[in-house]
Structures are given as structure tokens and as C-alpha cells.
Amino acid sequence: MNNHSIDTPIRRVLVMTAVASEQEAVLRGLQKKNGQTVFKVDLAGVGSAAAAASTARILAESDGVYDLVISAGIGGGFADVAATGTVVVASSIVAADLGAETQDGFTSVDELGFGSSRIAVPAELAARWTEAVQVAGVTVHLGPILTVTTATGTAGTADDLVGRVPGAAAEAMEGYGVAIAAQQAGLPVLEIRGISNAVGPRDRAAWRIGDALAALESAFTKLQEVLQ
Numbered sequence: 242m243n244n245h246s247i248d249t250p251i252r253r254v255l256v257m258t259a260v261a262s263e264q265e266a267v268l269r270g271l272q273k274k275n276g277q278t279v280f281k282v283d284l285a286g287v288g289s290a291a292a293a294a295s296t297a298r299i300l301a302e303s304d305g306v307y308d309l310v311i312s313a314g315i316g317g318g319f320a321d322v323a324a325t326g327t328v329v330v331a332s333s334i335v336a337a338d339l340g341a342e343t344q345d346g347f348t349s350v351d352e353l354g355f356g357s358s359r360i361a362v363p364a365e366l367a368a369r370w371t372e373a374v375q376v377a378g379v380t381v382h383l384g385p386i387l388t389v390t391t392a393t394g395t396a397g398t399a400d401d402l403v404g405r406v407p408g409a410a411a412e413a414m415e416g417y418g419v420a421i422a423a424q425q426a427g428l429p430v431l432e433i434r435g436i437s438n439a440v441g442p443r444d445r446a447a448w449r450i451g452d453a454l455a456a457l458e459s460a461f462t463k464l465q466e467v468l469q
Contacts, residue, residue: 251309251468252279252308253279253281253307253308254278254279254308254310255283255296255299255310255311256281257282257284257285257295257296257310257311257312257313257415257419258282258283258313258314259413260284260314263313263315263454264282266454266457266461267282267313267461269458269461270457270459270460270462270464271461271464271465277469278465281299281307283299285312285418285419288390288414288418289336289390289414289415289418291415291418292312292414292415292416292419292422293417293419293421296419296422296423297422297425301426307428309428309430309431310419310426310429311431312413312415312416312420312432313434313457313461314457315436315450315454316386316434316436316437317392317393317436318410318434318438318440319399319412319440320399320440322382322408322410322411323382323410323436325437325438325447325452326380326435326436326453326456327379327435327456328379328381328382328456329386329411329433329436330367330370330381330382330431330433331385331386331416331433332384333361333386334359334360334362334386334388334416334417334432335358335359335360335386335387335409335417336350336359336387336388336417337358337389337402338389338391339417358417360417360420360424362430362432363431366431367431368383370460370463370464371383373463374459377462381460382410384410386412386434387402387406387409387413388412388415388416388417389412389413389414392412392414392443393412394442394443395441396441396442398441402440419432420432434453435452435453435455435456435458437449437452
């Protein structure tokens, strides 16, 4: 699969978030910079299926006006890669639990021969956004972001996911759905996450949702200049 290199100017961008608090953080970030790019920030709903349906509907109704789609929000970070309060920009978008359970363990949809669990991103654009966020003083990592149907709640599951996708940086629940809709519309797609918690045992007392939303907002203050 190619990396959707972008040779034409990006003038209209669709950003999809799962919930309103993420949408508001993105809008705050975008409002701090003026530029030539027009953004629509809409709600995808929670989970890959809702995200795919919502994104596909908006793209179909738009009659081809968008140049880029972004899945954005908060998510969990994998230990020793993405700490709470940092940002992850996707180097690829991976449906980490799309496949089958067998006696020998998990088998991906790719291995089953029924399609692909990975969607490429425009690599140069992802790298530029990562660099811009870093220059702004926010800790950022470029790596695979996993889409899961059930948020990870144990150390064992976290280890299994890292085994399936070496270098996994973050997990969330909507990216692959948004990406599939974008791919079917022939559009490039990015994903970005502010990290609110560690992937693994669920400890709500340790979550830092406010810090994750602030990191997400900061990342979007840099997007206008990245796209110019």
C-alpha cells in the first residue's frame, strides 16, 4: 500500500473526533492560528463502526471537497513509548484486533487473506507534523496507533498487542474506521492522539484526561503551518 504522497495543496480538511470534549480541544487549537486551510471538525461517535459510518456519510455529502481526513482525540499510550500528557502521530493506522482467535493465538485478517488491517498515512506530512509539535515544546512520538474494539484493561493484553504490532505507540477506538472511510473515498488520512493513560490495567485515578486534551490542542495549533 502506498503512503498517499500529497502533490496538491491541502485546502479543506475533515477532522473527526469521537466525543465533544475532543472536538472542542481541536477547535481551540485551530482557532489560535489563521491560515488558508478550511477545517470542518465533526463527531464520529465511539468505536470503529460508528466512526466509519459517520465519516463516510460526511464525505459522501461533501461531493469531493476535502483533501485530507484526520482522526483525532485522546487515547492510551504504550509503556516506555508514549507517556501521559504527550502526543502520538500515527506512522500507520492498525486495526489490532481484526482477525481470528486460534489455538495458536491471534491471526490477523491479513494472514487470513481477507483484507488488510493496516492503512498507510502520508509519511512526509506525518513527519512534518511530528517535528512541528516537537519544536513547539510538546513531547511527541511518531509510531503506529492501534484501533481496538475493546479498550485494553490488562498487562497481558497490552503485551499481546505489542507483540502483534512492534513499536505500537498508542491505542484508541476510532482511527481505523475513519481511515477506511477516507481510503474508500480516495483521500489521505492521518491520526493523532493526546495520551491520557497507560495501556494496560485500568486505573482511572491515574488518568490525565485534561493533560491529554491540552496536548491535543497544542498539536492542532501547529497544523496550519504544516499544511502550507
